[in-house]
Amino acid sequence: xxxxxxxxxxxxxxxxxxxxxxxxxxxxxxxxxxxxxxxxxxxxxxxxxxxxxxxxxxxxxxxxxxxxxxxxxxxxxxxxxxxxxxxxxxxxxxxxxxxxxxxxxxxxxxxxxxxxxxxxxxxxxxxxxxxxxxxxxxxxxxxxxxxxxxxxxxxxxxxxxxxxxxxxxxxxxxxxxxxxxxxxxxxxxxxxxxxxxxxxxxxxxxxxxxxxxxxxxxxxxxxxxxxxxxxxxxxxxxxxxxxxxxxxxxxxxxxxxxxxxxxxxxxxxxxxxxxxxxxxxxxxxxxxxxxxxxxxxxxxxxxxxxxxxxxxxxxxxxxxxxxxxxxxxxxxxxxxxxxxxxxxxxxxxxxxxxxxxxxxxxxxxxxxxxxxxxxxxxxxxx
Numbered sequence: 337x338x339x340x341x342x343x344x345x346x347x348x349x350x351x352x353x354x355x356x357x358x359x360x361x362x363x364x365x366x367x368x369x370x371x372x373x374x375x376x377x378x379x380x381x382x383x384x385x386x387x388x389x390x391x392x393x394x395x396x397x398x399x400x401x402x403x404x405x406x407x408x409x410x411x412x413x414x415x416x417x418x419x420x421x422x423x424x425x426x427x428x429x430x431x432x433x434x435x436x437x438x439x440x441x442x443x444x445x446x447x448x449x450x451x452x453x454x455x456x457x458x459x460x461x462x463x464x465x466x467x468x469x470x471x472x473x474x475x476x477x478x479x480x481x482x483x484x485x486x487x488x489x490x491x492x493x494x495x496x497x498x499x500x501x502x503x504x505x506x507x508x509x510x511x512x513x514x515x516x517x518x519x520x521x522x523x524x525x526x527x528x529x530x531x532x533x534x535x536x537x538x539x540x541x542x543x544x545x546x547x548x549x550x551x552x553x554x555x556x557x558x559x560x561x562x563x564x565x566x567x568x569x570x571x572x573x574x575x576x577x578x579x580x581x582x583x584x585x586x587x588x589x590x591x592x593x594x595x596x597x598x599x600x601x602x603x604x605x606x607x608x609x610x611x612x613x614x615x616x617x618x619x620x621x622x623x624x625x626x627x628x629x630x631x632x633x634x635x636x637x638x639x640x641x642x643x644x645x646x647x648x649x650x651x652x653x654x655x656x657x658x659x660x661x662x663x664x665x666x667x668x669x670x671x672x673x674x675x676x677x678x679x680x681x682x683x684x685x686x687x688x689x690x691x692x693x694x695x696x697x698x699x700x701x702x703x704x705x706x707x708x709x710x711x712x713x714x715x716x717x718x
Contacts, residue, residue, distance in 0.1 A: 343393035347386065355382060363555050366541065367617075370541035370545050371552070374537060380463075380467055387459050405493070412500065412501045416507070420508040461516065466534065469534055470521075479513060479517025480510065482517075491505035550698065564596050568596065593647060605622065605630070610630045620711065621713050622635075622708050624708050625709070630708065656675035
């Protein structure tokens with residue numbers, strides 16, 4: 337039993353890290369397609385990922401020592417189909433006319449191993465039918481392919497990390513896993529009848545996606561800064577062609593940051609009428625009240641209030657808190673005053689953000705200051 341519990345424990349430990357890695361792709365895909373991920377959909381998708389992680393760990397764990405695997409001399413594969421049934425018939429203690437042998441027979445490995453392999457892909461069949469809306473034939477094929485991936489992982493010695501397979505490649509496992517996925521497909525309505533259908537989830541996400549959440553805006557901002565970082569790195573390759581005086585000026589973080597904000601969030605957004613790469617990907621747009629094309633001045637006010645003001649206040653706070661002139665009382669008081677004033681304004685922004693999250697508001701202070709707001713460009717129809 338410990339051989340089954342240990343991989344699940346490892347999956348529980350590693351799943352949060354995997355979840356952090358896949359969250360961004362999940363959000364980008366569903367924001368682009370539906371405008372919203374949704375709580376129930378999140379539970380379904382992350383439970384599916386956790387299930388696959390558990391199944392994978394059950395196939396490869398526990399990992400033996402490489403030196404121990406090198407000394408193995410046993411068979412590498414089993415190609416005789418129905419060999420597991422043959423083993424059960426010849427090795428089991430089961431006697432149909434003797435009920436006292438039923439329980440001991442169930443505890444034998446010749447019974448447990450095929451049953452485990454059937455149940456291993458049973459949930460996969462449920463997910464295939466309920467969420468991915470696959471037909472039974474596509475589910476059978478998907479189950480076979482997933483099982484084949486597991487078996488090839490074993491046959492390759494965990495992708496040739498080990499000198500030889502430390503677990504047996506067995507065609508009977510392919511059969512049992514595929515049967516498990518098929519049974520899961522057939523039994524799926526018994527487990528999902530109380531859940532909304534995939535179409536209902538999609539429709540609900542499309543409706544909610546018309547209102548742009550702060551998380552969706554944050555995802556666009558992350559993409560935008562990745563794009564800015566990429567082009568900044570690309571332009572740094574041509575630093576030798578830049579005048580020395582200009583290069584020295586750009587080496588100041590506040591100068592390079594200000595230039596990036598002006599060029600990307602003001603100039604580019606004006607040319608693209610309120611959109612950036614990140615906003616296009618998650619399908620949102622910044623618009624101005626009663627105007628078809630957003631004004632450049634509105635973008636200047638919006639992003640000066642958000643990026644330049646906040647960054648400037650942060651720079652003032654860090655500078656004043658780390659450069660106290662202890663030998664001059666008057667300047668010391670001035671530094672402390674400016675430091676706490678900048679901190680106070682930063683805390684006001686944090687309060688505004690928390691208030692928006694709690695009250696489910698979508699407009700922050702820089703939206704109101706520039707008379708702009710963010711809308712979804714996603715069409716309502718599926």
